[in-house]
Amino acid sequence: MIPSGAPIVTAAQMRAAEQAVFASGVAQDELMERAAAAVAREVARFAMDRPILILAGPGNNGGDAYVAARLLHARGHDVNLVATGTPQTGAAERMQALWQGPTSSLYAARPRPVLVDGLFGTGMTRPLERGLAAVFADLVKQADFTLSIDLPSGIDTDSGADLGAPRGIDVTLALGALKPGHLLDCGGERCGTLLLADLDIPIDTRWRSVARPRLDTPGAHSHKYCRGLVAVIEGAMPGAARLAARAAMAGGAGYVVLAGDRPWGDGPDALVRREVRSAEDLTEFLGWDRIDAVVLGPGLGRDRRAEAFLRAAFAAPKPLILDGDALTLLGSNAARWLQTRPAPTWLTPHWGEFDRMFAGEGSKIARTLAAAAEARATIVHKGADTVIASPKGDVRLLAGASPWLSTAGTGDVLAGLLAAQVVQEGKGIVPASAAAWLHARAAQLAGPALIADALIMHIPQAVSECL
Ligand SMILES: NC(=O)C1=CN([C@@H]2O[C@H](COP(=O)(O)OP(=O)(O)OC[C@H]3O[C@@H](n4cnc5c(N)ncnc54)[C@H](OP(=O)(O)O)[C@@H]3O)[C@@H](O)[C@H]2O)[C@@H](O)CC1
Numbered sequence: 001m002i003p004s005g006a007p008i009v010t011a012a013q014m015r016a017a018e019q020a021v022f023a024s025g026v027a028q029d030e031l032m033e034r035a036a037a038a039v040a041r042e043v044a045r046f047a048m049d050r051p052i053l054i055l056a057g058p059g060n061n062g063g064d065a066y067v068a069a070r071l072l073h074a075r076g077h078d079v080n081l082v083a084t085g086t087p088q089t090g091a092a093e094r095m096q097a098l099w100q101g102p103t104s105s106l107y108a109a110r111p112r113p114v115l116v117d118g119l120f121g122t123g124m125t126r127p128l129e130r131g132l133a134a135v136f137a138d139l140v141k142q143a144d145f146t147l148s149i150d151l152p153s154g155i156d157t158d159s160g161a162d163l164g165a166p167r168g169i170d171v172t173l174a175l176g177a178l179k180p181g182h183l184l185d186c187g188g189e190r191c192g193t194l195l196l197a198d199l200d201i202p203i204d205t206r207w208r209s210v211a212r213p214r215l216d217t218p219g220a221h222s223h224k225y226c227r228g229l230v231a232v233i234e235g236a237m238p239g240a241a242r243l244a245a246r247a248a249m250a251g252g253a254g255y256v257v258l259a260g261d262r263p264w265g266d267g268p269d270a271l272v273r274r275e276v277r278s279a280e281d282l283t284e285f286l287g288w289d290r291i292d293a294v295v296l297g298p299g300l301g302r303d304r305r306a307e308a309f310l311r312a313a314f315a316a317p318k319p320l321i322l323d324g325d326a327l328t329l330l331g332s333n334a335a336r337w338l339q340t341r342p343a344p345t346w347l348t349p350h351w352g353e354f355d356r357m358f359a360g361e362g363s364k365i366a367r368t369l370a371a372a373a374e375a376r377a378t379i380v381h382k383g384a385d386t387v388i389a390s391p392k393g394d395v396r397l398l399a400g401a402s403p404w405l406s407t408a409g410t411g412d413v414l415a416g417l418l419a420a421q422v423v424q425e426g427k428g429i430v431p432a433s434a435a436a437w438l439h440a441r442a443a444q445l446a447g448p449a450l451i452a453d454a455l456i457m458h459i460p461q462a463v464s465e466c467l
Pocket residue numbers: 015018028031032035057058059060061062063064088089119120121122123124125126127128129149150151175
C-alpha cells in the first residue's frame with residue numbers, strides 16, 4: 001500500500017525543505033520531536049502491550065529513535081534501546097541525553113516482539129557494514145512487527161538501491177514526504193506498508209506518487225466521436241494490436257479502429273476494422289479528421305514495412321502512443337526523431353527498449369526525466385517500478401503493482417489504455433498517470449496467474465472506481 005498522490009523529494013531536497021523551516025524560526029529539536037511523535041503514535045498503535053526494541057544510529061534518524069523511545073516509555077511501554085555508536089549531530093546528542101531507559105550495544109541486543117529501526121534514514125551514504133546488516137536482519141526476523149523510521153536502513157534514498165536492507169519490515173513511516181527510494185528498485189519491496197507523516201514542512205515538488213484518477217461519466221448528450229476515436233495500427237503479430245485495441249475500448253474510448261491487413265479473428269464486434277495495406281494507405285487513413293490518437297508498435301514487427309508505417313505515423317499531426325517494436329525501430333535515433341513530431345507523443349518502453357533509445361546516468365527518475373526533456377515526449381518507463389516523466393519536469397511514480405503483470409501482452413494493454421486516456425483526458429502526464437493506475441488496479445482485480453486478456457476484462461471495474 002502506498003500513499004496516493006503524495007509528494008516525493010530527494011534527500012537533498014528534503015534537507016533544503018528542512019533548512020527553510022529552520023530559517024523560519026522552528027528549532028531542529030522541535031522538528032525532531034514532531035517526527036518522533038508521529039513514530040511513537042504508529043508504534044504504539046501496532047505494538048499494543050508488547051515489549052519494544054528501538055535501534056538508534058549515529059545521525060538524526062537515530063535522534064528520532066531516542067525521542068520515540070522516550071515518548072513510548074513515558075506512555076508506559078516496555079522499551080529497550082540499542083545504540084550503534086555515539087551521536088554525530090547536535091540534535092541526536094541532545095536527544096540521547098534525555099533518554100534515561102535501558103540501553104545496550106548492538107551485539108548485546110536481545111530480540112523483542114516489536115522492533116523500531118532508527119539506524120539510518122536520508123543520510124545513508126554507503127552499504128551497511130556486514131556485521132551490522134546481519135544482526136539487524138536477525139532482529140527483524142525474530143520480531144513480530146518492525147517499523148522503519150523514514151526509510152528502511154540499507155535502502156538508498158534517491159534510487160532505492162539495496163545497501164543491505166533486510167526483508168520483513170512491516171511498516172515504513174516516511175517523514176515529511178516520500179523519497180524515491182520508497183518506490184524505486186528494492187525500496188518498493190522492502191518498505192512493507194508505507195505510511196506518510198505530515199511534519200508541516202512545506203514541500204515544493206513536481207514529483208508525486210500515482211494517484212487514483214478522477215474520470216468523467218459521459219454527459220447525457222455525448223456521442224461516440226466526442227468520447228474519442230483511437231486508431232490502433234496492426235503489424236506482424238496482430239494479437240498485440242488487438243489487445244491494445246480492446247484495452248482502449250474497455251478504457252472508455254468512444255470508437256476504436258484496428259487498421260491493418262491481417263485475417264480477421266473473433267470479435268469483439270464493436271471493434272471497427274479498416275484495411276490498411278501500405279504506408280500510403282496509412283497516411284491516407286491518418287488524414288481522417290475524426291482520429292484523436294494513434295497507437296503504433298504493439299506487434300508491429302521490425303521490417304521495412306514496419307519502418308515505413310513508423311514514418312507515416314510520425315508525420316501525421318495526431319497524438320501518438322509508441323510502444324514495443326516502434327521503440328526498438330527508433331533505437332538511438334529516438335530523441336532526434338521525436339523532436340520533429342508535429343503533435344504530442346507518449347512512449348511506453350520497458351527497460352530494454354528504454355536503454356536502446358536513451359543513454360544517461362543516475363536513478364531511473366533522473367534518466368527518464370532527461371529522456372523526456374530531450375525527446376519532448378511523455379515517457380512511461382515500465383517495470384516493477386514505473387516512472388512517468390513529462391518534458392516539463394513532472395514525475396509520477398508507481399510501485400507495488402502485481403508481479404503477475406510480468407506476462408506477455410500486458411504492455412500492449414497499457415498502450416491501449418493510455419490511448420483511451422489521451423482521447424478523454426488530454427495532454428501530458430495526466431492521461432499517463434491515469435492509465436498506469438487503471439492498469440495496476442485491473443491487475444489487482446484480476447488476481448494471480450492473470451493473462452493480458454483477463455486484465456482487459458477488469459478494466460471497466462477499475463474505471464468505475466474512478467467515477
Ligand atoms: N534534518 C532534520 O532536522 C530532520 C531529520 N529527520 C531525520 O533525520 C534523518 C536524516 O538524518 P541524517 O542526515 O543525520 O542522516 P542519518 O540517516 O541519520 O545517518 C547519517 C549518519 O550515518 C552515517 N552513515 C551513513 N551511512 C552509513 C553506513 N552505511 N554505515 C555506517 N554509518 C553510516 C553517516 O556518517 P558519514 O557518512 O558522515 O560517515 C552519519 O553519521 C531523516 O531520515 C529523518 O529520520 C527528522 O528528525 C526531521 C528533522
